[in-house]
Amino acid sequence: MEEKIIETLKSIGLSSSEVVIYLDLLANNNSLAREISKRTHIHKANVYETLKKLVLKGFVKEILKEETRYFFAFEPKILLDYLKEKERALQEIIPDLPLASIHREEDGEPEISIHRGIIAARVEIMNLLEMCSEILVYGIPKSAMEIFGTWFLDDFHKKRIKKKVKLRQIFDENIPQRFHKLNKLPYTEVKYSGLKQSTPIFIGICGETVITLILTNPITTIKIKNKDIASNYREYFELVWQRA
Structure with missing residues (x-):
């Protein structure tokens, strides 16, 4: 600890x-x-x-x-006040940051980026809300609650609900208390995959973006932006969702 x-x-x-x-x-x-x-x-x-x-x-x-x-x-x-102040400061300067260095998808090629660390992972999760599309998440292990912190997850859901963004997620492990809490939230559906074991990896899909989070130390976040790839992941999610 x-x-x-x-x-x-x-x-x-x-x-x-x-x-x-x-x-x-x-x-x-x-x-x-x-x-x-x-x-x-x-x-x-x-x-x-x-x-x-x-x-x-x-x-x-x-x-x-x-x-x-x-x-x-x-x-x-x-410490939380310190982080909130940093977030407020960043929100103020983000509109003024130059965009020329941002890599964009060209000619159908997927845009791929890799980030490491808990802060980068939290940023990418929050960025999904900016798309204002349904978010699909599967493969969530129990350890994700501890790693990301309930304060962060609660803040994510608060902002998501305010934007009226629908979320469907599939947990690998049965967490009754968490299920009960999430299923009471608006725009939220949660299921349990029924798998007997889980891996330290989960995947989020939103719009044309897929993020894969590998919960090792440090956390690795792989972000792929591509319409076809996102569509394939979405089809797989729907298959697992129907069977869960």
Whole structure:
């Protein structure tokens, strides 16, 4: 679990030293820089530099008492606020970004892109909503809930329902509580494939786009944009859907 926490914090933009010091402060609030240095085995000068960065990011606060600087870590939910602020900032600049470098499909050839990391995977999943077409998903393993986080999945469904985008998905594993929750949502249908085993891979189809997510470490996302390929995947989904 500790390794997963460290890798997740790195994935949202924290350096190795920022992760170590932030986690240390969560366990030992109201600390001096020299105390942090002693516990983490990071040179005191580097501790000060890292603390400045954490203060600027809003993860740590500094209090001066009798000319002595004490440091406190804000509670972990501040991480979600940090990500939301980053998302808002990105939403503001996206319309102004140049499009010349974007690869486009030509002469019927499929447009293929490969991305790695949880953030890229979340972005591609959210991008499906921009097509405003029915989303088909199959092969979802139970581990997907933990990997992507229920907070992200709930946010995805909230935005999807607001856009009135229909979703049909097939799980490889029987997850009664999740099924019950999803089937109560508008524009949503969920089925269980009945397979006795699952793989760490699931596929999403929307419009002319197919995304394959390989839930290894790091996560790999393969995106294919092609009308014929998407049609073939859609036909297979419908076959599995009828049998589920």
